[in-house]
Amino acid sequence: MDLFDSMRIFVRVVERGSFSAVARELNIGQPAVSKQVRALEKYLGGPVFARSTRHLALTDQGQRFYGHCQEILGHLESATRSFASGQEQIAGPLRVAAPVSYGRLCIAPLIGIFLQRYPDVRIDLRLSDHNEDLLMENIDLAIRIGVVKSEGLVAVSLGTSPRRVYASPTYLQRHGVPLEPGELAAHNCIGFTLLEHYDRWRFTQKADEFDIPITGNVTSNSSEAIREMVLCGLGISLSPQWLFEADVEQGSVQSVLDNYLAAALPVSAVFSRERRHSARAMAFIGFLREHLQVFPDGA
Template sequence: MDKLNAMAIFVRVVERGSFSAVARELQTSQPTISKVLQALETQLGGKLIARSTRKLSLTDEGQRYYQQCRHILAAVDAAEHSFQSGREKVAGPLKIGSSVSFGRLQIAPRLPEFLKRYPGIQIDLQLSDQNQDLISEGLDVTFRIGALNDSGLIARHIGNTHRITVAAPEYLKQNGQPLTPQELSQYNCLMFNLLSSQNLWVYESQTGQRHEVRIKGNAQSNNSEAIREMVLGGLGIALSPLWLFSEDLKAGRVIAILQEYRTLSLPIHAVSPANRRQSARVKAFVDYMAQALENAPELKPVK
C-alpha cells in the first residue's frame, strides 16, 4: 500500500465528507476509495471513520490522525515545490470561486485572455453569494470582497472595490436628492444584506469628518445585481460597487449622488486554503487578476 497516497485520500474524504465525491474527483470508484481506507485502518490497527447512513464522522483517533496527515502532506508538498520551483508547468484544472456579480462582471470576461496565455489550464468557475467553503467545495482559490473573518486562510490583497451612492433619475425627480449623508434617513434605501454593516452607511467629508447613517428601506437582497435592478426600476437609493454601475452611469440610467463625501472602500482578496500550497496555475491566475484589477477604470475611485 502506498501510505502517502492513502493518507491523501483519507484527508480528502474527511474534507469532502463523502467517499463518492472523492471517487469522482480522482476518477475512480467508491469501492476503491473504501478499500484504500480499510487497508489504512488495518495497518494502523484501529478505526479512523465512524460510518453511518447519513454522514461520515471521525473517531477520536481519526481526528488526531487527520491533523497529523495534513501537516505531513503539507510538508511533502512544500518540499516538492521547493525542488521544482521555477520548473512547474502552468497547466491543469483550476477551480475558482467568487460572488455571482463579481464573477460574472469582473472574472468571466477576463478568462478568454487568461486562457490564451495559458491554454493548458481548464477552469471551473463556481459562483455563489454565500461565502464558499474552500475545502469542502474543492476550490483552489476564491475571491472575497470585504473584511476577512477566517484567519486560517492564505489571503492576498489584490485590489479595492470603491463604492458610490446611486439612484435612478426618476426616483430623484419624484423624491428629491439628499445633499448630506444624514438626509439619507428620509429616503428609501436598498440594502445588500451580506455585509455586516448592511444598514449602516459610512461617509467621510472632505475635511475628514466621519458620518454614520442608519438607513432604512422596504427592500433588500443578498445579490448585488438584484439591488442594481431595483435601483434601475426607481425603487430607491443604493450604496454599491462602482464596477456594478459603471455602464449605467455612462448611459445616464443612474446618477451618482453625495459625491462630495468619500465612502469606505472594500478590499478584494484572493483566498486559498492554508494547508494547500499555491500551484503555478493558482499563482498565475491571481497575478493576472491583480494586474487586471489594478488597470480597470471601474475599480478606481471616483474623482
C-alpha cells in the same frame, strides 16, 4: 510490498518483454522480479500475465492495469520533480469561486486573456453570493469582497473597490436628490445584507466623518437584485462602481453625494493553506492584480 515499486517493475517487464531483462537492468535476481509481480497480482486479486503462453502476454485486466500504471507513475514522477524544483507547470484545472455580479462583470471578461497567456489551464468559474467551503467544494481560490474573517484561509489583497450612492432618475424626480449624507434618512435605502454593517453607511469629506444609519423597506443578499431594484426606481443603494458603471454611461442610473467618499471595500483572493504552493492559483492571482480595475490598499 511497496506498491509503487511493484508497479514500476511490472511496467518495465511489459516494456522489456521478459523478467530476466528487467532483472539484469535492475541488477537483481530474476526470482526477485517474479516475486514482485506475484505480490502485485495477489494485491490485485488476479493475474496480470497469461502464463500459459510461450511468450509474455498481458491478460485483459493486465492490459488495462498497465495503462493505469503508466498514467499514475507519470503523475508521480512529475509531482516529485515539481516538489524538488519548486516549479510546477502552469497547467491543469483551476476552480475559481466569485460573487455572482463581480464574477460576471469583472472576472469572466478576463478569463480569455488569462488563457491566452496560460493555454494549458482549464478554468471552472463558480459564481455564488455565498462563501463556499473551499476544501469541501475543492475550490482552488475564491474572490471575496469585504473583510475576510474565515479561519484557516490565506488572503491576498487585490486592492479595494470604490463605492458610490446610486439611484435612478425616476426615483430622484419623485423623492429629491440628497445633498448630504444626513438626508439619506428621508430616503428608501436598500441594504446589502452580506456586508457586516449593511445598515450603516459611512462617508468622509476631508476631515469630517459621517456614520449614517439607513432605513428602507427592502434588503437583499444579491447585488444583481439590488441593481434591478435601483433600476426600477425602488430606492437608493450604496454599491461598488463596477456594478452600475454601464448603467451610469447609459443614463439609467446616476450617482449622488459625489462630494462625499464612501468607505471602499477590500477585494481579496483567498485559498486554503494546502493550495498556497499551487502555481496555477498564484499565476491567476498575479494576473488579477495586473488587470482588475481596483485601487491599491488605502486608496
